[in-house]
Amino acid sequence: MTGRLTGDARKLELSPLLAHGWSEVEGRDAIAKTYEFGDFVSAFGFMTRAALWAEKMNHHPEWSNVYKTVEVTLSTHDAGGLTMKDVDLARKMDALA
Numbered sequence: 836m837t838g839r840l841t842g843d844a845r846k847l848e849l850s851p852l853l854a855h856g857w858s859e860v861e862g863r864d865a866i867a868k869t870y871e872f873g874d875f876v877s878a879f880g881f882m883t884r885a886a887l888w889a890e891k892m893n894h895h896p897e898w899s900n901v902y903k904t905v906e907v908t909l910s911t912h913d914a915g916g917l918t919m920k921d922v923d924l925a926r927k928m929d930a931l932a
């Protein structure tokens with residue numbers, strides 16, 4: 836089980852994500868991003884594809900959808916904070932969006 840990301844490793848892994856629309860969540864060891872799509876079907880299609888990957892990775896987002904918008908928060912519940920699983924899922928979601 837990979838441990839929580841801390842120190843230089845955390846900075847190294849998070850900085851590219853923070854440069855691409857991800858933000859650290861106040862009061863939680865988590866990252867979040869809001870995706871805006873052209874229409875509802877595109878937003879839901881993204882969620883569908885991302886869900887299949889999340890299941891394959893056995894790592895699942897906390898997310899919500901309102902019309903064209905998908906809000907995503909990632910953290911590893913078993914570790915109580917951010918791990919490489921969150922980084923990997925974030926990268927995959929950005930690739931799918």
Ligand SMILES: C[C@H](O)[C@H](O)[C@H]1CNC2=NC(N)=NC(=O)C2=N1
Pocket residue numbers: 893894895896909910911912913914
């Ligand atoms: C039993 C199952 O493997 C665990 O509950 C997995 C499922 N998906 C998960 N997703 C996330 N975000 N964090 C976890 O700790 C986690 N654990």
